[in-house]
């Protein structure tokens with residue numbers, strides 16, 4: 001790592017604004033910021049929340065060192081009062097976030113920070129980079145895992161990740177979204193994610209011929225022998241040599257050939273041919289793994305071609321979310337203390353979709369009582385309650401003529417408090433619990449929302465009171 005303490009990982013304007021807020025006497029005013037996003041990567045129907053555990057680590061360890069303060073002093077921009085504030089800095093905000101693994105939708109608050117303006121503003125950059133990155137990869141991984149229809153997906157992308165953090169945390173996020181494991185060893189050490197591994201072409205090239213290479217591997221790892229068969233020629237050399245090793249080396253030891261990996265060529269064609277050859281040799285239990293620039297689109301295509309693949313190794317297109325590589329979460333001020341009360345703030349835009357939803361808010365998910373299907377999400381003013389025993393009307397955030405009456409539902413509040421006045425109250429969960437929760441919650445979404453292309457737009461509506469507040473502010477600030 002470049003540094004353990006990431007307090008100074010912030011856009012410089014957060015520091016100039018913090019100093020300015022203090023100088024102007026507004027630094028201690030209570031402010032509320034929401035993180036939300038507007039577009040789902042790959043045009044999908046939903047995204048997956050991830051990165052909260054790393055955000056918690058950052059917030060728990062916020063501390064300006066003497067070095068940081070000296071560096072800032074040397075900029076000749078900041079007051080001594082501000083530098084002293086930083087020296088004794090103590091995080092004291094309330095923070096709420098969606099649980100990791102939660103399917104989430106554009107326009108809803110996914111993280112809310114409430115506290116002294118100077119602090120709530122300062123953490124913007126890290127809130128965004130942490131949640132944006134891991135949510136991007138978890139969302140991509142969920143698409144890939146769904147395309148693979150239950151077949152094993154191993155994350156193989158470390159070498160192509162955009163930095164080592166992106167490799168380590170990308171493996172974590174990929175697991176949350178549905179990948180079964182990773183080739184990234186440190187991610188198993190740190191997070192307990194199952195490692196997967198086969199062999200590189202260099203192993204095969206290291207020996208005089210392919211058979212000797214496979215034989216050497218089988219002798220070293222008789223219980224987990226999965227060989228890479230495309231170094232020379234898959235069908236004429238790789239698969240026959242794999243079969244020969246299974247018969248001549250492994251079977252006499254009472255062991256089985258675990259699998260072969262295809263890493264080039266027409267994977268559908270080669271996998272079908274290889275499957276036949278393996279089956280005819282009595283190796284029905286030998287799995288076929290495929291890799292080579294895979295993603296959800298190619299995997300889906302391979303499934304349509306009836307490719308005989310049991311496991312997918314997915315690298316660059318997963319770890320970089322190559323086809324849609326930005327998660328555009330933003331962090332906006334939604335309320336500020338005025339005369340001892342929180343006054344809502346709005347950001348107006350020519351583009352109606354970009355107008356922010358003002359105020360300190362809560363978020364609920366409505367589920368059908370009989371089927372447990374997710375019906376809609378509802379953004380309310382903070383503290384609004386919902387009577388589950390009466391019909392409830394929700395309002396489209398933009399078009400006032402669009403409203404929906406929901407019946408026969410139950411609701412779950414989605415934002416969990418993770419810091420209370422700066423004290424961490426986050427309940428840590430194991431990565432397996434998070435992954436299970438993610439897959440279970442994705443299964444509550446309508447099939448139409450799960451579609452890869454042109455999915456149905458899931459409702460993220462407003463309560464009546466919030467809708468009224470938003471239109472009052474729109475009236476006030478439009479000219």
Ligand SMILES: Nc1ncnc2c1ncn2[C@@H]1O[C@H](COP(=O)(O)OP(=O)(O)OP(=O)(O)O)[C@@H](O)[C@H]1O
Pocket residue numbers: 263264265266267268269291292293294298301302305
């Ligand atoms: N049957 C198939 N249907 C759809 N896509 C496929 C199929 N087989 C392979 N692909 C994909 O096509 C692309 C082919 O990659 P590439 O051009 O590198 O060819 P290659 O045969 O792997 O060559 P190289 O030996 O240089 O790796 C990869 O993304 C691979 O996953």
Ligand SMILES: O=P(O)(O)OC[C@H]1O[C@H](OP(=O)(O)OP(=O)(O)O)[C@H](O)[C@@H]1O
Pocket residue numbers: 156157159160199200201202263291292293294313314315316317
């Ligand atoms: O294509 P990706 O989805 O990123 O999957 C990972 C790739 O990384 C390896 O190739 P590399 O050429 O780096 O090494 P190798 O010699 O072991 O194949 C592996 O063989 C895959 O092709």
Ligand SMILES: O=C(O)c1cccnc1
Pocket residue numbers: 156157183196197198199200291313315
């Ligand atoms: O173990 C493998 O087969 C592997 C690991 C990383 C990248 N490509 C392949």
